[in-house]
Amino acid sequence: MTTINPLLFNQPMSSHDRLYENLAKNAHTIKPNENKAVLVDENIFQSAASALKDSGKDVYNFSKAIKTGEITDNNLGRINDLGMKLGSLLIASYLALNSKTKTDAAMKFVGGGAFLASMSLWPKIFINTPAKLIHGVDVDKKYISAQGDKKDLYLDNQYIVWDITGIKEEDREKHRMVALQNRTLNLATVAFGAPLMTSLIGNVAQPFVYNKIVEHNYKKASKLMKNPKTFGEYIQNSQSLPIDSQSLDKLFKSYEKAGKSPDKQMFEQLSKMFNFASLADVVKDKDDINILKEFSTNRVVEQFQDLYQQKAVVRTSSLENILQDFEIANDITDDFEEAAMMGKKARKAKLSQQSSSLSDDKIKQIINDLGENPTISKTKEVLTEHNFTTKQIDEIVSNKQLRLDSNGFYETVKKYNKTVFSKMRGNIKAYLDALNPIAGSKYESITTKTFNDSMTNLIKKLDIKYSSKNSNNTLKGLKDSSVDETIEILSNIFKNAVGKTKTKDEYIDLLKNITGEPISDLTDLIDNFSKESYLNALAPKKGIESLDKAIFGTIEPSAQDPTKKIFSKGGVVSTFVNYINCKKLDLLSVKVKPIICANFERRLKEDPDFKKHGSQLIDMMRKIAYDGTASLRQNSGFTKDVNLYQKAIKILFDKESFKDEEKVMPGIRTIVGELQEFSGTNKENFFRAGSFATLMKQQATKLYNDKSWLRKFGKMAIILSISTLLIQPFFGKVKNPDNQKKDGGAK
Amino acid sequence: MCVRCFGVKMQRITNPVAKPVPKTGYYIDKEKIKEEHAKNESHIPQKQGFLTNAKVYAHKLTNDVVTYFPKGFQGSKNSDFYEYLSMGIVPNLIGSFMLIYTSCGANKFFNAQDSASASKGAKMMGMGVVLFALGKWLHSKISNFGVKKSTDINLEQKYINKNAELPENGEKQGIVREQKPGVYDSVTFFRDDLLAYDGELNHGSRYYYKDKIAKKAGIDKPLNSPDQEINKRIRGVKARTTALQNIGKYIVAATCVALGSQEAFGEINFRSLKSIKNSFKKGFKQFLGEGKDRSFIHKHAGKALLGLSVVSTLLSWLIPVIAFKQKPDTLKTQLDPNKETEVC
Structure with missing residues (x-):
């Protein structure tokens, strides 16, 4: 303000005073510059795309910082996130390199990605959305500052760019409070929520990844085994594996x-x-x-x-x-x-x-x-x-x-090694590489998956519960049982299940449920590996015939029955054919054993003659049906009373009693008939897959462990989510709301 | 009085020389000023040593639980950015614990064999988490140490900030809280003023710190106004070092996690020192490729990671220092009135 000296009232004003007077008169029309900052308004897809773009900008800013040393604080902080992503990628890659199965390796990346995602998903789902719904405040609002950096609007509680938001003054205090309280809640809960979310995502994703890998193996093998020609080409193109020529040299030189x-x-x-x-x-x-x-x-x-x-x-x-x-x-x-x-x-x-x-x-x-x-x-x-x-x-x-x-x-021996023998070795390795993802006991072979799935299906269809105070016929009971107890528990479970079926149709439905999906496609595929037309691809083409035949083994027509083939023992063909037959039998037995157990229980329930066999015989039959390992033969039960054992086998595997089961699995009477002639040689293979009781116990233990983990941490996750949601309405209580200024003016 | 000093007779001067009279017209009690300044104003504390960072971390953590989280939940208008960043320590700690807990928290349901293998996995994960934090810390420590030796800029220097809060809840006066941020926390707004005031109060010249930095930068003649030239270099060092550390510390951390995932750590017994030593020795050997024969990459991945961490640590020391020591053609000793500055 100009000072007005009353003695100088009529003095003319200097230019300086005139300017100042002008300014004073027009002060209320002078505004500050427009804010160059802009709100960011994106939907989900746009924000995903701009997240990628921002990562690219981070790399550019990083290189600019190294070159010129100039960078803003916000961008310097974002380089930290970039480093964290890089670190996670390195950790996931290293751990995947060291993992033993493909599923494990893939899950490392899934877990890493799930962790990074859940750090932003947890607030999005449980904090930002409720805040928006209950209070109408978008806690996560972003804006682009005048320097061009993308920042959170409510990042700094004491510096919020209100001008660009369009929020009225009376609401600003509430918005600020809600945002601050929610961001604090996020810091308090994300440490619990993100790891839980990651584990739960991993839990859900793992079977999915596993199934995809097994399916991929199966498709690859199916394509390969479509006809002998493709299989032959695959074997031809395989790499040769010579044995170390140095060892041959050493032997000869000595x-x-x-x-x-x-x-x-x-x-x-x-x-x-x-x-x-x-x-x-x-x-x-x-x-x-x-x-x-x-x-x-x-x-x-x-x-x-x-x-x-x-x-x-x-x-x-x-x-x-x-x-x-x-x-x-x-x-x-x-x-x-x-x-x-x-x-x-x-x-x-x-x-x-x-x-x-x-x-x-x-x-x-x-x-x-x-x-x-x-x-x-x-x-x-x-x-x-x-x-x-x-x-x-x-x-x-x-x-x-x-x-x-x-x-x-x-020289001949060395040449033989380099040419024919190395090719034979390469062929055999290629054969094994194609066979074992299907028929091997590997974790990711479809055979293993079929075993596990059959057991899981059985557990589900027999309605075995997690645990119970009253009875032991639960997953917990199976997990904690010894071998004899397992047989008893399984017998009780089957008895209950069969007892529930009143009519024959219900019984057949039960059998259909517990056997699950047919496996003829799989056994056919495995069967191909042992067909002569396919095995021919492995035979050596040109070499020293006698030596080749001796090393590879021979396939000769039998002198007694020319339609039958004899394979030289220890040779390639006989070894593979034996292995394939065992595997097929293993797979088949997994489907057959539950039927035999159900049949046993049903006969015990309905057939009056059956109950007349003494309790000792019935016990032995029960053991054979549920355990039935080849070791049972060395079991004292067998050696003590061979006759009883043979009798048990004869009654248990009585072809005539399996008429109804034929509707569920055609051909079962043949199998059962063969088992009746159990003398110990190749019928022993029926029991090779491990006892039915042990397989069930293993799968039950696995399911019990999984469920226990889920119960504990699922409970934790639910409690955390609900308490996070319940706190939300208590936020945003502005003290003295009437004091919020309604009109503008410099503050 | 006579005193013996090296066998030679000395005579003590009994009449001391009079104290020199100060040139100004009034008496300045510098000690008192320092005391009051330290009590009421933001300042750089004199005693800063090895444990300073640990003490600051503990200070932040205690205040998190006692002050900052309650203030945040109440929606107080005095909750500022420093408090928000300090609160960020808590999810870091809890999250690490949770990662280990989800691996072994359900053990009581499992039978002995499954429980043992779950414990093994949890131990390896636990080692991984601990070594992750250790790796990040180690990288930053080494890098800052190198930069300090070569440029005399202590990037970890902390100061005490007296934060006067607004009155809350109908009180008349707000509380003054103590915060412990770092002098160089911000690139564009590092606490130049505190360095100057500290230099003037405790070392005699406002440009004490800047002159030391200038000497390390290889500038021989004394600068009239060091701010112009040296501020640019300080910002450059801080920007480059932090940018490189933010990437490098995760590379070192990844190496440490990779080390912690070796089979040898599955059998570690935390109660016996011998077991810890053995596990580390065996684990290190396995990390460098012993027993890994699946492929070339499988065998040498550990060595590659180790090499990468060493390279990144060295780079985060060397690159800022090299850029710091670059001399422009003309050294500006006077303030340039025509230089444009940006107003945010």
Whole structure:
């Protein structure tokens, strides 16, 4: 304000005073500059897209900060989030690298992503949405500041850019309070909520990921096994796996250094090396190693011997020497002392005097017939032609003075390793790689999944509860039971289930429920692996036929029944066919066993003759039905009373009693009939998959553990969510709401 | 009086020289000023050492539970950004605990074998969480130490902020609370003024700190107005160091989590020192590739991570220092009145 000196009233105003007066008069029309900040208004999809864009901007800001050293505080803080994402990615990648199954590896990334997402999902769902609904306050509102940074509107409680929001002055205090209280609530609860949410998301996602991986394996195998041609191509294109040539070199060099020629010991060592069991070092997979252990190539020793005979070259000069001394040694045995004093020529002269032995001409003829570089087998042939007896030939060939060049043999063996044998090894590995994701006991094979799913289905359809105070027939009871208790519990459960069915139709419905999905597609797929047309792809194409046959094994038509094939034991084909049959039987037994148990309980309930068998017999039948492991044979029950055991088998697996079950599983009467002839050889395979009781107990334990975890942490999550939601109405109570200023003016 | 000093007879001066008279017209009691200043104004405390950061963390944590969270829940208008950032410590701690708890909290339901394997997983996860925090801390510590040695800027320097609050709930006067932020918390608004005042009060010149920094930057002649030149460099160092640390600390943390996930830590017994030592030794060997034969990447992933962490720690030391020591062609010693400044 200008000071007005009353003595100067009529003085003219200076330009300075005039300007000042003008300013004072117009002060109420002067406004501050427009705020360059802008609210951000996006829907879900746009915000997802702009989140990506912002991450890109973060990288740009990071590089700008390094180059020029200029950055705003907000962007510097956002680089922290970028680092956290990078760190999570590194952790997930490293842990996935070290995990043993593909599901585990995939879940690491799912878990990492779920954690990062739930840190923003938890407030979005449980804090921001209720605040919006109850108080009408958008706690998460964002704006772009005048410097171009995207910030939360309510980030700093004492600096809120109200101008751009359009919120009326009387509401501002309430909005500020609600926002502050909710952000504090978020800080208090997100530490509990985000890990719980992550675990629950992981829990839900894991079966999904597992199923996808198993399905993928199944589809891959189905495509491969569509016809023998595709399978053959797959095997052809597989990589060769030669055994370490250094070990062969070492073996051969040791013999050369010692001046020895190959003997039986070396052939035995070679046969061990050329055994497919050596693949166990390459595969490292338990299923594959179990199969490879069944290979044996003891019969190969002879083949190597034959090969040696064919490839080792006889030094004809040394043979000549031997032949020259040959017959004389026989005659001289009478007059040993005299012979010892004789020289070579004298001996020869005596020989030519005494016997119709080899003349020089004959020897020359033999040497001529042999030709250059004769092999041992050729030598034997030629000697046979010249009327030497087998005994004489063996004596000549095993003479220590016979110099042999074994290089030919060594080279052949090494070449065989590089070409035929390495290809055979590669083929077998490729076969195992295709087979075991389907039929192996791996966690992610469809066979394992079928076992687990069948047991889970059974548990569900038999209505086995989590736990109960009154009875032990629950998951908890199964988890805590010993073997005998498991049998008792299962028997009670089946008895209850069968007891509930009043009519035959209900019983058949129950059976249909508990057997679940048919597995014929799966068993057919597995069956293909053992068909001759597919196994032919594994056979070696070109090589040393006898050695190949010996190593690979042979498939011969049976002398008694030409339609049947005989496989050489320990060979490739017989090992695989055996394995496949066992696997098929395992899968089938999982479906068959519940039917046998239900049938047993039903007969016990309805058939009056059945109950007349003594309690001892019934107990034994119960054990066989529910446990039925091959170890039951070594069980004292069997050894004590073999007759009782046989009787139990005969009654339990009585074909005629399974007429109704035929409607559910056609062919079960055949299976049951075969089991009735249980004598212990291949029927034992029916019990190989592990006892039914043990499988049920394992699956029940797993389900019980999962449910327990879910109960505890699901409860925690629910309590947390509900308490977070219940606090919401208590927010936003403004003190002295009438004091909020209604008109504008500088504050 | 005679005194013996190295065998030579010395005579003590008994008449002391008179104290010099101050040049100003009134008496200044500097100690009293310092005392009052320390009590009422924001200032940089003299004693800052190794434990300062730990003490500040404890101070924040206690105040979180006692003051900041209640203020936040009441919607108080005195809850400011410092308190919001301090409250952020709590979810960090609780979240780490929860990650371990969800792995082993349901153990009492499991039977012995399942419980043991769940405990094993929980132990490895626990080691991972602990080592995660350790890794972040270690990286920041090393980087700040290096920067301090080379540029004389202590990026972790804390000050005491006297925050005078508005009166609440009908009270007449607001409480004055103590906060402990860092001097260099903000890049654009670092507490230049506190450094100057501290320099003037305790070291004789307002430019005490800036002159030390200038010397490290290789500027030989004394600058008339160091602010212009040195502020730019301080901001550069802070921006670069923090940006690199914000990425690097997570790389080091990832390496530590990877170390904690080794099988050897599944068997650690926290009560026996020997078991801890053994587990660490075995775990480290496994981390560097022992027993991992699945593939090349599988064997050497640990070494790669370790190398990456070392490189990132070194870079977060070297890059800011190199940029700090770069000399422009002309050194401005006077204030430039024509330089444009941005008004936010």
